[in-house]
Amino acid sequence: MTSLTADVLVIGGGLAGSWAAVAAARAGAAVILVEKGYCGTSGVTATAGPGHWWVPPDPDLRRAAIDRKLTPAAGLADPDWMARILDLTWTSLPTLEGHYRFSVDEAGRKQYRALRGPEYLRAMRRLALEAGATILDHHPALELLQHGDGSIAGARGLVRATGEDWTIRAGATVLATGGAGFRSHLLGAANNTGDGHLMAAEAGASISGMEFSTAHCIAPARTTMTRSMSYAFARYFDTDGCEVPIPPGPDNNREIAAALLKGPLFCSLERVPEDVRRLLPQIQPNFGLTFAREGVDPFTERFEVTLRGEGTIRGSGGLRIADADCGTDVPGLFAAGDTATRELVAGAVSGGGAINSSWALSSGQWAGRAAAERARRAGRRDAELARPIGQAGLRPLARPGGLDPREVERAAQAEVLPFDKIYFRQARTLAASADRLETLWRDTADHLVAMGSDRLRAREAAALVATARWVTHAAAGRTESRGMHYRTDLTGRDDRFAARQLVEGLDRVVTRYERPAAATARLEIAS
């Protein structure tokens, strides 16, 4: 077994985790970043092309940009947090110079705002190493370690190649494990199974906004290629070749879901302009990969499409943020990126790639810096007793065995991936899902266990059940429609619920509303 100590442990090496490692190391901390896969290719940023929320530091422009986003946020966002991420994004991206080759437009202006995912994450890896962080690839975390006083003492996990354990004691821990994508075949999201949500909940953390988890992205059928830009020009047809009246994108996924529930759906991209077609390989080099391999010309031939669920990834829910440093409700535990709630900056709608990337960059740095500061103040405490606190999928409560993690995963998916259950929520079907997930959770907590490297799969299955259960309870608890959360039985917005909703608990899930703070915040920025 490997035993290591550090000032700061970062769990997850995607966009938020790598920014956290950079910030903590620059603050003088000894940093270890553990990643389930490979820091540079793991996570949903590496396969995508994130824009950022990019507004020059002019007070009027910034205020106008925030005001535009406050309306769709439906009362749940906080303009102060929005201003903070705008500011940190503006100053941070140029610091990638030397590791990322920024393009220059026709007017000679350097374009910092939008980066290609593979190059961005490759640059982040180099930046983290240059800052002095240690990166352990293929070292998934399985559970947190907790001191007697409730604070987090580090984590324990496994080495994928050998199945052996590692333990890392640290003065502070940052969770940057991503959102929960329920293995929908969303591009790059297979590792995003809600591990951090489960680990944090076991330590007593609250989770917020899990009902805002209905986003989907279009892809050619049977592929993962959720690169959606070209579909802004799309037209859609049914099996008989009749055009399906779907409004133009990008916010038309509920209509696409409704069409898919009726039967196969085919797409035409003939309206994509010639010059865009020519430049596409340079804009999104992976967009054309699946078409070329299928021998399909997407601009002249119709092709079948599907939607891939984005779960909480392009949703806005995640761990409740308890302070300005991205601390959670648990001492010594910080959350960054899609692991954290993004309601603070996006409210009841998806922040889209732009706000979510700015959030990952910002929350990562705040969490990393604060974790370094906490470790400096409180020390590593690595001689003190600490207890591993993982339960479901690791330490069954009853007779171990008899459950296949892949079947557990499929059963959880069946409650949160079908379009009708996600896009057309209603009390009756939510209650039925909650019942099935309750049974599945009991079985998982009682019996699921595995050995060696297979422990990862078991733990991921437990996390998928846990997050599916929280999503379902939160969707049932918000008895109105707001933002991306749409109830067919309660289609209107109800101002009594203009507040963030928390889900808490593993053994028993409870939901409650936080006091509405957003209304006051909005008045402050207006004055």
Add this chain to the structure above:
Amino acid sequence: MIELVVESRCVGCSACVEVCPTGVFDRAADGRPVLARVEDCQTCFMCELYCLADALYVAPDCENRVPVDEAAILASGLLGQYRRDSGWDEWEADPSKSNEHWRMEGVFARAARAPGGVGPGPARVE
């Protein structure tokens, strides 16, 4: 899912073993990748991007295994497409492979203005 390692091209550098986010490959004694857990492949094409030998082929189907014909794939010119279009490695200085990703926002704006478009408004920037 990944369906093919072209043995005649593979130089045994193990880059794919290292960068695969989902642990699909085992490393053989000579450094060559072994397709050990194809069903865990998330069809992200990252291994192809990092394969300097253009020896890997990820089939577009992420739901089912598909049979592949190595000779046909070698003849198709598809190997290495992602790395080439991304302007990595030997294509880094090639102006026809420059990174035009920043134009995405402008493309969304054109779509919104096009006939049948949504009109000016916030676009989904990926």
